[in-house]
């Protein structure tokens with residue numbers, strides 16, 4: 001990423017707004033195989049890394065709700081500009097979901113630019129700490145034991 005110019009042109013703001021309004025306010029952008037989700041909420045653009053903090057779901061295929069992008073896989077929500085996990089998400093664990101990296105945007109002369117060098121750090125969820133959800137399997141001789149798993153609906 002050192003070879004990236006500081007600001008990369010995305011498009012004209014009026015054209016991007018029209019496009020985003022017609023496509024659910026989310027659009028996937030790709031720069032050298034790097035995927036970004038561009039969003040529009042209350043007239044404000046946002047740009048996040050496209051990978052959800054939970055299991056890597058594609059945020060650009062989610063839904064924009066109350067300024068947050070809801071992941072299509074298990075409904076974790078992240079603020080569309082800051083990437084912060086949305087408190088009060090449908091999924092209770094999501095409010096401890098850390099931060100999806102965000103990228104700086106700027107508008108100049110009616111055009112939107114992104115700074116691909118300015119991606120913030122990803123902060124991983126902390127829900128494993130002390131909950132036992134992340135413990136390693138303990139294999140031991142003896143009778144067969146069954147592990148129960150549950151899943152959630154996915155879009």
Ligand code: FES
Pocket residue numbers: 052053054055056057071072073074075076
């Ligand atoms: S991968 Fe996004 S909520 Fe699970």
